[in-house]
Each structure stands twice: as structure tokens, then as C-alpha cells.
Amino acid sequence: MSLDIRTKDGAKALQSQIGEAVRAIAAQHGITLTKNSATYGADGLSLRLGFAPPATEESEKAKWATQAPRFGLPGDRFGATITVGKDDFRVVGIDPKSPAKPVRLSRVTDGAAFKCNVPAAIAAFAKLPTLA
Numbered sequence: 001m002s003l004d005i006r007t008k009d010g011a012k013a014l015q016s017q018i019g020e021a022v023r024a025i026a027a028q029h030g031i032t033l034t035k036n037s038a039t040y041g042a043d044g045l046s047l048r049l050g051f052a053p054p055a056t057e058e059s060e061k062a063k064w065a066t067q068a069p070r071f072g073l074p075g076d077r078f079g080a081t082i083t084v085g086k087d088d089f090r091v092v093g094i095d096p097k098s099p100a101k102p103v104r105l106s107r108v109t110d111g112a113a114f115k116c117n118v119p120a121a122i123a124a125f126a127k128l129p130t131l132a
Contacts, residue, residue, distance in 0.1 A: 102118065
């Protein structure tokens, strides 16, 4: 099946397929596709792609320090072990683009990834000893 990339539907379909392929290739290299925009017209289709390097513990810690206070969370608690429910979790990051559950956690027992809402995180941080 061929696509007419001079039409909106054709351009969107091709952009979507290219985006899926590029995401898969980027994932193989530990990078993230952050932008996939397109313009189309009589001259064809033009894509604009953006990528982000792999996150490191250092970059996640720096992001936590700057972003956590925006949510009322302590900026110095990256890497802390907190208890939410009956499980212990390590604080591994923050995702400001996900305001409902911005706190990224890793369960201590198996490393499974979880997200946590701000009130639950604040309550868990309150149970920790004060840092000197």
C-alpha cells in the first residue's frame, strides 16, 4: 500500500510508522525519542526528530534536586528508601510531566518500577529521620 504524503492522512500515517521504527532503534541504544513532528505539502514530508541521552543516576539526582521542591518534596532525598504501603522503595527520579504521580520509585525487593503521588511521598518522607 502506498501513502500519498501530500495529504494530511498520508503524512500522519507515515510519520507514525517512522516514529515507531525510530523509537525502537533509539531504545536499542538507550536513548529516547523526544520529538517527532512533521510538515507536509506539495513538496512532500519533512520530519523533525529529537533525542535525549540515557538518564544516569547523576542526571536523575540533579533533576530531583531542582524539580522535587516544585511539588513540595525535599530536594535532598533522592536515593532515600521510603515505605509506601507495606513495601520499601528507593527514590530513583521525578517526572514533572506526570503531575498525578511524579515520584519514580524502585521496589527494594525486586527493582520493579513504580510511580507515586505527592501526598503519599510526603507522608513517607515525614517518617524518615531528619538529615543533618
